[in-house]
Amino acid sequence: MARLISGSAFQRPIEQFFEEKSVFDKTTLAALKKLATDSKQPFETVLIKESGLPEETLFRLLAEAYNLPFCETDETVPFADLPERLASVCAREKLLVISLVDKSLLLATFQPARIRNITPLFTTLGYEASFQVTTSSRVALLIASAPETDSPQDDLFSGIHSLASTLKSSENRPREAEKINDISISLDTPSVSELVNKTLLLAVNQGASDVHAESTQHGARIRFRIDGVLVDRLELDTSTAAGFFSRLMIMSHLDITEKIMPQDGSFKVTCEDREVEFRIACMPGIFGPNIVLRLLSGAESVKLSLETIGMLFDELEIIRNVTRSPHGMILVAGPTGSGKSTTLYGVLESLADPRLKFITIEDPVERRIQGVQQIQVRINRNEPERSLTFARGLRTILRLDPDIIMVGEIRDAETAQISMQASMTGHLVLSTVHANSSAETLGRLQNIGVDFHLLMSCLNLVFSQRLMRKLCPECKKGRAPDEKEKALFGKMAVEQVFSAQGCPNCLKMGYTGRTGIFEFLQITDEIRDLVAQNGLIESMKFIREKRLRTLFDSALIKVSRGLTDFSELERVCGPCL
Numbered sequence: 001m002a003r004l005i006s007g008s009a010f011q012r013p014i015e016q017f018f019e020e021k022s023v024f025d026k027t028t029l030a031a032l033k034k035l036a037t038d039s040k041q042p043f044e045t046v047l048i049k050e051s052g053l054p055e056e057t058l059f060r061l062l063a064e065a066y067n068l069p070f071c072e073t074d075e076t077v078p079f080a081d082l083p084e085r086l087a088s089v090c091a092r093e094k095l096l097v098i099s100l101v102d103k104s105l106l107l108a109t110f111q112p113a114r115i116r117n118i119t120p121l122f123t124t125l126g127y128e129a130s131f132q133v134t135t136s137s138r139v140a141l142l143i144a145s146a147p148e149t150d151s152p153q154d155d156l157f158s159g160i161h162s163l164a165s166t167l168k169s170s171e172n173r174p175r176e177a178e179k180i181n182d183i184s185i186s187l188d189t190p191s192v193s194e195l196v197n198k199t200l201l202l203a204v205n206q207g208a209s210d211v212h213a214e215s216t217q218h219g220a221r222i223r224f225r226i227d228g229v230l231v232d233r234l235e236l237d238t239s240t241a242a243g244f245f246s247r248l249m250i251m252s253h254l255d256i257t258e259k260i261m262p263q264d265g266s267f268k269v270t271c272e273d274r275e276v277e278f279r280i281a282c283m284p285g286i287f288g289p290n291i292v293l294r295l296l297s298g299a300e301s302v303k304l305s306l307e308t309i310g311m312l313f314d315e316l317e318i319i320r321n322v323t324r325s326p327h328g329m330i331l332v333a334g335p336t337g338s339g340k341s342t343t344l345y346g347v348l349e350s351l352a353d354p355r356l357k358f359i360t361i362e363d364p365v366e367r368r369i370q371g372v373q374q375i376q377v378r379i380n381r382n383e384p385e386r387s388l389t390f391a392r393g394l395r396t397i398l399r400l401d402p403d404i405i406m407v408g409e410i411r412d413a414e415t416a417q418i419s420m421q422a423s424m425t426g427h428l429v430l431s432t433v434h435a436n437s438s439a440e441t442l443g444r445l446q447n448i449g450v451d452f453h454l455l456m457s458c459l460n461l462v463f464s465q466r467l468m469r470k471l472c473p474e475c476k477k478g479r480a481p482d483e484k485e486k487a488l489f490g491k492m493a494v495e496q497v498f499s500a501q502g503c504p505n506c507l508k509m510g511y512t513g514r515t516g517i518f519e520f521l522q523i524t525d526e527i528r529d530l531v532a533q534n535g536l537i538e539s540m541k542f543i544r545e546k547r548l549r550t551l552f553d554s555a556l557i558k559v560s561r562g563l564t565d566f567s568e569l570e571r572v573c574g575p576c577l
């Protein structure tokens, strides 16, 4: 096993660390693992509660497992001496502040697994946070002195609404009267750019993936996509909307006089010290422009592990098995926004090894990973011969002697062929295909003209995935399953199911964050024979009936564990009740 790269985004499973360390004998370790599985809790939680190790020893080991220092000092900055918002976030997240110099913050946590979730909070507050590990009893002792917490979102949220309403002009001019002159006048009003900035900031703070600004008969409606679902955020009147759209278009260097053709572009802004890139797509509609902004947080160095993506134990085992081979191909299938690239990043990070060379070619690069060479696809419309396509990039990459290659997406036969060749000449190739299921992926590749026998011989694993919203742990409500639900669970003994409510923690949506559901199809020799004898369609029918855990089965497991609810299952997998 390779050593972890210090401070990088790479992390191996915590169980494995304790196994390698031989902290426990085999029986104890197995018992702890079983307890974690049975009680459906993270291994780490069980470890803290049940390991029987002296507290300091345990947390020192955890620190080592996460490659973090153990906090050796007794000094902390009292909550009363911290800026109010910082103090309230630290108290809520159960963190001690060891030091605060300028904007760099040293924090002590007893839950290192949560660091990846909480780091963005500090980034949005404008701090650069680094972490040490301390014991849970020390945190419990000091946190008692912390102030009452409130939601840091509230002030920005109410602020933006009052700003939008003060901008509402008393006289609402009809759309027809709108002229280019009007736009330039409204642009001079500084508060329109303030409104745009605050909207972008709110989107970043609420973890939106996209901002949708749509012209309507009466102005515009602004919605955010959060965890895959659109939520209304603002209504603008006609004149404010005109200013809003123009400001966005100018920021991204689009032509504001263009009323017919679609345009696209991008811009970067610094939101509370964090650089965020927005990709903009603008399409003129009958009432005015429709704009979609996609947020790309390039500088993010959040830890990603396959466990946190939502893979189950046996699925992780398959990934581990398959990636042990130094060559071959792994494909992830799913529609846009199903988390395919996040999963591939997770796989890359699970493979972390400084002795190997990793190169990716992506469109766009969604997340920067330390220790990985990432290349961005660039299409030059004016001079197509000067475009860097997937196929062209991939051919160059092969000359750079990589061990592991990630190809953002396989869209054409050429890219598929080069990827397959690479996977047969000592490279491990990871990629995604825009398809609904594992079986459909194979069909899709066959349709674009890929040599199917070649594909079957180099492919190790194909899996499809979707994302489901997770219930907010603060407000989810449990009840006994009804008869129909029990029937769906079948052999699974489920005593309680949960449903979404809504509270300040989840911005009243009832859900926070997402988890993946998967359908794994490992291409073993047995499957290769089956497909060779019976053809793809017949074989898939057979495999499905026999043993494939479908997306639906996977979703049902998440419901049975109280992670999500039936309405989310139906939203993602279709009606079933």
Ligand SMILES: [Zn+2]
Pocket (backbone or CB within 6 Å): 472, 473, 474, 475, 476, 501, 502, 503, 504, 505, 506, 507, 508, 510, 511
């Ligand atoms: Zn809630």
